[in-house]
Amino acid sequence: MMTRQSITHLVCDCDGVLLDSESIALRVLHRELLPLLPALAAGDVAYSDEESRSAALHAAIANRLGMYTDLLLDEVDAEFELGLSAQQVEHLHESVGRACGEEAQPVPGIAEALQAIRLPRAVASNSDAPRIESGLRRCGLYAQFEGRIYSAHDVGKPKPAPDVYLAAAAGFGIDPARCVAVDDSVTGVRAAAAAGMHVLGFTGVAHDRKAMARQLLAAGASKVFDDMKQFPQLICELVWLR
Template sequence: MRLTMTSHITHLICDCDGVLLDSESIALTVLHRELTPYLPPSMLQAGAALHSAIAERLGMMTNLLLDEVDIAFKLGLGAADYDAINLVVGRACSEEVNAVPGVREALAAIALPKAVASNSSLERIHAGLRRCDLLPLFDGHIHSGHELGSPKPAPDVYLAAAAGFGVAPQQCIAIDDSITGVRSAVAAGIRVIGFTGVAHDRKQAGARLLAAGAERIFDDMQQLTELLGRQTA
């Protein structure tokens, strides 16, 4: 289980939703509820398939997720629908979210400087981290693919996180819970560990993260300090 660390790994970069905040189950529930009424009459029995399609795409920026699901299920979403769904999802994930169990203690025990690299908006990231008392752990190093305009799986947000520290990507290690996020970190030249602790299907999620390029997977934040090879504070 232990991940062999090389001496040049000096910084930790975390995805937000599904790693720090247990928000993906909220997003899945809300998106499924909001999108089900758009199913055309010929696909009214496709509720389970819609649920699975959304679950597989969690970690993508919401508009990109909606693009793909809209095409796959012929939902006929318009610009106003996108805006309304984004508003409902963002509000729910900001106001109802809880921290991933054990993440606060795990991060506090790791001496590496820490950043967040997420596809969510800065407003949503800050609101969720503040609600869960995680914001001070990142010392202002919060980066949003949404704000950059090149969300994951593009490498930009992970590259921005490394640049924010003033270090090379190879000096960083990432934790991400989605295929999209793992691919983003790998494209940035950053080693990545996959987290499956709040996944809809942990076994399937783990296999997909490994296939996307994660070096290891884990499902309990109590394992994190061991994985990183760091002594607890």
């Protein structure tokens, strides 16, 4: 007879799970990158007007949210031939970081959900540590994660590599298989799955929840949910999964 093994620790992504900040990053990046789109050549029918070009840029950024910002900018730069300089990239980092620090709000229901979940918890994010800490402080969540904040900037390769999730498990001194990770991006779900954690996908702040749910399941999430009221029950079910 198989014995039950409890999930003992919780590891949360930051942007899009704890903080509703990805919409802010999307807005800032779109606003800053749109004027850099190269002028259409005569007869270019790829994007017939400014509105469609703007929509294409918006979608390209939205589909990459959760990536390390440098990689996101590299891919968007290549796709749209923006020709970003190092100075422009630094400016974009500063603009996004400042806006998220000043405007980020907690994901609706996250404070209540965390209060109901008794597992020790950590943050594992592709954002840099100062931005994570600033956002958590602003939203009143810092005390719950103090001393357990892991940034891909500090531990090695960014998501979708598993490094930052592995660092969180190592910080607890436990096997990653005893952790449940919660992430809202394909990049993050792949990282947590590669680390060997149980993975829940959150779609509550996604632009297209149904499409994102399909993508997160395909990336390795065992279940997806779109309302933090569901979060404690999902954790309870996982505690007795084995």
